Amino acid sequence: MRDHPHEGAAAPGADGSTDGGSDGTGRPAGPGRVPSGAHAEIPEVWHGSATNRIQWLLAAIGAACLALGIELAVDSSWTSGLAPLVMAVVGCVAAGLLVLFGTLAFVHVAVRVDKECLEVRCGHIGVPRRRIPLDTVVGAEFAPQVTPRHWGGWGYRWRPDQGTAVVVRRGEAVVLRLGDGRTFTITVDDAEGAVRAVRGRLRPRKGSPAGA
Numbered sequence: 001m002r003d004h005p006h007e008g009a010a011a012p013g014a015d016g017s018t019d020g021g022s023d024g025t026g027r028p029a030g031p032g033r034v035p036s037g038a039h040a041e042i043p044e045v046w047h048g049s050a051t052n053r054i055q056w057l058l059a060a061i062g063a064a065c066l067a068l069g070i071e072l073a074v075d076s077s078w079t080s081g082l083a084p085l086v087m088a089v090v091g092c093v094a095a096g097l098l099v100l101f102g103t104l105a106f107v108h109v110a111v112r113v114d115k116e117c118l119e120v121r122c123g124h125i126g127v128p129r130r131r132i133p134l135d136t137v138v139g140a141e142f143a144p145q146v147t148p149r150h151w152g153g154w155g156y157r158w159r160p161d162q163g164t165a166v167v168v169r170r171g172e173a174v175v176l177r178l179g180d181g182r183t184f185t186i187t188v189d190d191a192e193g194a195v196r197a198v199r200g201r202l203r204p205r206k207g208s209p210a211g212a
Helices: 054-074 082-104 191-206
Strands: 046-051 108-113 117-122 129-133 137-146 155-159 163-167 171-178 183-187
Touching (some): 137 191
Antiparallel strands (some): 108 117, 117 129
């Protein structure tokens, strides 16, 4: 029986490469790059999300401020006058509501990509919300590490030198390049999948590889 020295060897790809870790260009897929293989399946509708449980601690602080304000209003023993009491109650309630909204609205983010748009819904009630038509997007990139410090904190952020972002936790994110020159960044789990979903829908619209 004759030996077959090449039996069991990896079959070369269409470009002659046998490196299973390449992205189809002969170069290994490194950090910050999204594999662009032809076999990557793009779902009809892509869903992704991200959650920051630390925000619940801040929400508890906001709830405590709100409860204190209500307690002062209902059962107060202040004898120094009505005006200081009203100011204390209003201050506690306002601070509590502000902290509650600012944290609960950004404890969770949900991202949806379909053939028409990318939609971002913040919080468990979906507010604030932003809908970006894909015909206004010229590219999508994968960011391996985004932190609140880069944007000045958690939440819906804007910086003139960086664009707009929804940051609910540190980690991977998708960065959209818009036709007006601005960028929109969203921290979301499986950001690489989001980039593939966006790029796959930009190619037929733009007539050129998306993200180029």
